[in-house]
Amino acid sequence: MQVRNIALLGHKDHGKSTLIGRLLMQTGAATRVRIREAQEYSKRLGRGFEPAFILDSFTEERLNEMTYDTTRAEIKHRGMALAFIDVPGHEELIKNMISGASYGEVAVLLVSAKPDEGIRGQTKRHLFVARMLGIDRLIVAVNKMDTVNYDEERFRAIERGLRRFISAIGFDKRNVAFVPISAYDGENTVKRSARMRWYGGKPLVEMIYESAKKATPKATGMLRIAVQGTLPGGLVAGKIVSGSVRAGEMVAILPKGAAVKVRSITVNGAVVKVGNAGNNVALALAGTLPKEMRGTIISGISSRPIVTDRIRLRVFVTGAFGRAMSVKFNGIDIPCRKVRVLRVIDTTTGALRPGPPRLLDAVEADITLSRKVPVEGYAITPELGRFVLYNKGMFAGIGIIEPG
């Protein structure tokens, strides 16, 4: 069964863990043991049944009612496995949120309809990061509808409040849907709610299913192998991130560009004629190889990516953004020689703002690296267009090369 990864986003307390707990119960994925455990915990803490306790498995997380790190939980729906990645909604845990969201193919954003909650800065920030990570399908679940008597007007107001921002950061509006739900009561989560007849659409899980079905993997293009290094015995190990490689063909090893011949290809222990995208290969190469293979890219001779030491990145800042940074690219660390900030964007509004970049801003920057690397737009070959930034060894941000 194919597994689709669903990133669950949203401000803290807007009900992400409650939703997954509810879905696990309603689809029969939670074992009796887990449900009983959650019931016991709810009782011990002196409150009504909390579906979130099925999921938040650390005592500490249950007591503090918050998620600290990503949790993964799977449900089955109409022959598809949906793996929900629950991420922390707290601002200071954005690093953990990014780790979780980076696996997502579809994003579900939770916004609380409760009068004093609604759209928050963090709501928009999560959307911004999801879009940056390349997620292009979004379902906005307006949660806690039970707290506003399932009022349609409240739902529409939130929809209006978010539509413009969602389009501004680059989501195609045909790939965005809004669903009113109550995760706590299980309304409109798996079955259509009788309390919200004004809503003509399908329940949440069905919307996610359809969205995931349409999220087709990218068509594979030109040959790109991200090289992990040399195996004991001399074969070159790497992952084909796009295209395919044939035994006997000439390929280039970048950044230097040495041309070598592929003598043989091994995939998962078996010798094959052709290796395809997704395969982890071991290649026997004839010719002069670079001394250090780790971090190189193998491409076709006539379809090479650009090799450069100057890149323009869009960065989401998660730490100290500064001059003494380095990037992690394709498994190797490369110091930055120069960092020039072009624009700073407030990710809670999408608007430009003056001044030096601060934590959780987006930055457009020209960066000169201390060595040349083969790069491509993130949308063309994600593996060649994404960088993790470090400042003195600390996680400082994620950056992508935008097309153009």
Added chain:
Amino acid sequence: MARADIQAIVDALWKDQSEGHWKAFVKALPRSGLKYYKVVYPNGKLQRAQDLRKAYAQLYDSKQRPIVKIPISEKKSGAVVGATYYMKGLLTVNKADEWIS
């Protein structure tokens, strides 16, 4: 191997769980007709290595008839350590009626 012979080796093992006695057991095992085992911790408790001395393994023949009981520990430079390693070749019998753990 006659029942009496394996009994003598096991008796020696009960008296003294030395490496020498265990090796004699390993040597005798293939021709002993013993095939199955069940490890029993009589009161279920295992807090320290000394408790291993209260535990034993019931050994059975190929028809799953109980034959002898053996210790499951070894005395090694004064200390008691687990010794199920010496029972290699035997298979668990999983007899439910006397299952204790």
Added chain:
Amino acid sequence: MIEQDLKPLEEKSIYVIREAKLKFKNVAALWSMGKDSTTMLALTRKAFLGKIPFPVIHIDNGIDFPETYAFREWLSKKWNFKVIVGRSEIKPDPMGSACCGRNKPETLKKLLEEYGFDALIVSIRRDEHGIRAKERYMSPRDRDFRWDYKNQPAELWDDYASKLDAKEHMRVHPLLDWNEIDVWRYIKREHIPVNPLYFSRNGFRYRSLGCTHCTVALKSNAKNVDDIIRELRTTRQEERSGRSMDKEHEAAMERLRALGYM
């Protein structure tokens, strides 16, 4: 139980195992002779063209099942890899499991120091237990094996943590995304040898293996891999229900995990 496509699982695991070997200087793997860590070894052979290019550690408390010892010796010969046996003590353990509780990580800690391993491949799966849902493919542990789950390095795309203090070692989890049933389907597909304790005798079998003291057989008539897969498709029982340690309070498990219990 969800059955996932085996191909992407296999690819990911091979990638992670290779990454461990190529990124760290001195790698070892933990092997309990159970189905998961044996599957990990089979994947390792695929990653390295039939070889297992690092030593394999068995933490032995002296009271494992005889079948487990026999399997250890048989497979290490058949697949030609080096086994390091670390002898753990049976002694009072504050967590209440003298055989397999905190005493095993203590032995492991000594081994890591003695051999200077900087990465350890451990075959845990997310679906085994609630708290394992938060594990990463690569997750650092400090000298005392503590796991700071709230403050793990970001793991995004294929970039895994690598910055390490000298005191730390990396836990590598290549099977993280596999479910129990996927492991069995893969064992079937690849004809991977498994410990015979998994198969039913006299109406009982073992579903998750610990030592002779802390493991209880479960009612089952599954006599081969096909039977087991069929059984898993219908069972509502938790995998580790036959492990006495898990029946204790969940917080105990949590503390164990933070201490490095595998």
